């Protein structure tokens with residue numbers, strides 16, 4: 001009897017990420033919003049899945065992440081968890097579900113964990129969310145931080161722009177990363193910061209860093225599923241490398257199907273049931 005494909009596999013934990021960092025092994029995180037994607041990523045041993053609130057922009061048709069609700073996040077995180085992935089599954093707390101402070105954040109995070117079965121939550125912000133991180137960690141909930149371009153603050157930042165370009169802003173990001181790690185985050189996403197700043201943050205941060213638009217000197221890299229696969233349309237940020245053109249492939253497939261239906265080439269006899 002051959003071994004079960006899952007034999008020897010166990011769920012990734014936050015400690016595994018620390019161990020990868022200690023060994024100098026870079027790791028991957030990818031976003032996932034449904035069971036199908038989570039299943040594929042699981043087959044490929046991707047260690048961390050992020051149910052990101054980018055969901056709002058790539059799947060729900062919103063212009064920003066601000067309209068995403070806690071119910072949206074739990075709905076999609078539950079779908080990801082139904083694939084029973086071995087990855088560590090991290091879920092974004094969306095805008096409005098933690099900004100009131102630690103008590104609101106705890107209630108939101110408990111809902112995410114209990115209702116979806118996911119492992120951890122991610123929140124955006126630096127020093128101002130430190131009391132919230134402490135409260136969640138004290139309750140036993142693993143927390144990922146997010147610094148640099150924090151899309152839930154897009155209005156205040158004046159758009160989706162690179163952060164930390166001047167020395168004062170760069171120093172604040174370094175200090176925030178240290179403060180978050182001291183408060184207990186197990187990793188911090190660095191989004192859209194200069195490639196020269198990322199190693200400073202990574203060297204100062206006791207927790208692993210995961211970059212998106214932060215250059216190569218970080219512990220891990222994250223991309224959005226739709227960006228990686230070339231599923232998006234419109235502006236493609238500089239930091240995105242599309243490893244496939246699925247939008248083109250889908251268009252080709254749908255075109256071919258439509259032509260075959262129109263010409264009568266679909267379905268064939270082999271694709272039809274006999275008497």
Ligand code: KIV
Nearest residue numbers: 031052053054189222
């Ligand atoms: O929501 C998201 O997908 C994210 C990643 C871009 C890090 O926060």
